[in-house]
Amino acid sequence: EGMKAVAIFEKDTNGDALMVWNYPDFEDPLYENVILSRSDIRGDSPKSSYSKYTDKWIYTNSEIGPFALFDQRVTSFSITVLANEYNPEKYRSILRLLSDIYINTNKANAVLACYLDIFTLGSHNCEFGVFSNESFPDVLPVKNFREILQIFEDSAVLIWASIMMKKRMIIYSDQLSELQFAMRTIPMFVPHRSNETSWLRPYVTMKKHELIDLNDTSIYMAGFVDYEIKQIEDMYDIFLDLTSGNISIPDHAADDFAQTPVHQKVVALFSDSLENDSKSNEDIYAELDKICGRVVGRLSKLTTDGHVSFDTISDTNFPAPMKNFLYAVASAEGMTQK
Numbered sequence: 532e533g534m535k536a537v538a539i540f541e542k543d544t545n546g547d548a549l550m551v552w553n554y555p556d557f558e559d560p561l562y563e564n565v566i567l568s569r570s571d572i573r574g575d576s577p578k579s580s581y582s583k584y585t586d587k588w589i590y591t592n593s594e595i596g597p598f599a600l601f602d603q604r605v606t607s608f609s610i611t612v613l614a615n616e617y618n619p620e621k622y623r624s625i626l627r628l629l630s631d632i633y634i635n636t637n638k639a640n641a642v643l644a645c646y647l648d649i650f651t652l653g654s655h656n657c658e659f660g661v662f663s664n665e666s667f668p669d670v671l672p673v674k675n676f677r678e679i680l681q682i683f684e685d686s687a688v689l690i691w692a693s694i695m696m697k698k699r700m701i702i703y704s705d706q707l708s709e710l711q712f713a714m715r716t717i718p719m720f721v722p723h724r725s726n727e728t729s730w731l732r733p734y735v736t737m738k739k740h741e742l743i744d745l746n747d748t749s750i751y752m753a754g755f756v757d758y759e760i761k762q763i764e765d766m767y768d769i770f771l772d773l774t775s776g777n778i779s780i781p782d783h784a785a786d787d788f789a790q791t792p793v794h795q796k797v798v799a800l801f802s803d804s805l806e807n808d809s810k811s812n813e814d815i816y817a818e819l820d821k822i823c824g825r826v827v828g829r830l831s832k833l834t835t836d837g838h839v840s841f842d843t844i845s846d847t848n849f850p851a852p853m854k855n856f857l858y859a860v861a862s863a864e865g866m867t868q869k
Contacts, residue, residue, distance in 0.1 A: 543602075559585065568736045591626070601637050629645055679716050700770075700771065736755075
């Protein structure tokens with residue numbers, strides 16, 4: 532049910548890149564342009580990635596020739612699957628199988644047969660590989676907290692705060708592989724939101740139609756490999772630079788990130804996690820879940836008819852930064868009246 536379309540793109544020795552086959556037709560013809568730009572198949576190093584455009588997930592695997600069974604003019608190809616669901620590991624496995632089938636047959640019909648098997652049966656078994664949906668749970672496994680903490684250290688608390696408040700986050704790396712690695716983990720900094728994927732945009736280019744789509748999303752966690760996005764400060768509330776390990780907050784959002792005692796508890800957790808090698812990703816996730824649960828629980832006690840007002844929070848004895856933080860979290864949780 533998750534898969535919506537499959538397509539094959541090829542580049543030739545003249546540098547031309549075209550979609551040579553797809554099934555069925557794309558609902559929006561712009562998907563072809565988005566896939567071409569994000570796969571970078573026109574360049575010398577075509578990319579494999581997962582991303583999103585409008586309401587569809589885009590999973591792409593790229594391969595560089597030569598290919599024994601292909602026309603010798605074909606130098607590389609990409610296979611892309613459009614889907615309704617977010618599961619990078621599952622679609623990486625599907626795409627590797629589809630790519631192996633195409634490399635070894637050079638037949639789009641063989642790719643289609645595999646695609647239809649997975650679409651209808653949830654599995655495929657052939658001489659080139661095996662796939663089964665049962666190997667990939669709907670709930671994604673916890674990933675790589677320690678690696679993200681090693682990059683940002685105590686400043687990682689700003690990542691946690693941003694997700695708690697549902698701020699616009701842009702994540703930059705000069706390496707797509709590092710960016711995709713981080714995008715898989717960062718949403719899990721707030722465990723009870725880790726399955727919310729509507730605001731996730733793991734890879735976006737500077738193409739105009741992609742930036743318009745991002746702005747239309749309103750709240751997002753978006754990944755870029757183009758550093759020039761940092762200059763457009765009205766597009767983000769927090770900017771994570773994976774390459775330098777720096778986090779930037781523009782002036783318009785500075786007050787939203789004032790530290791509170793809750794922030795300090797998260798900092799203590801992150802510091803301890805870096806110093807204590809025995810603490811697993813699952814341990815960090817569980818402790819973050821407790822901290823987040825206490826914040827939401829505190830807000831729940833202030834609600835009337837399921838909602839909380841800024842006046843109610845203002846009447847508490849909390850310091851001003853804590854009041855502002857709690858109200859921002861309440862808004863992100865849908866606990867305030869519009």
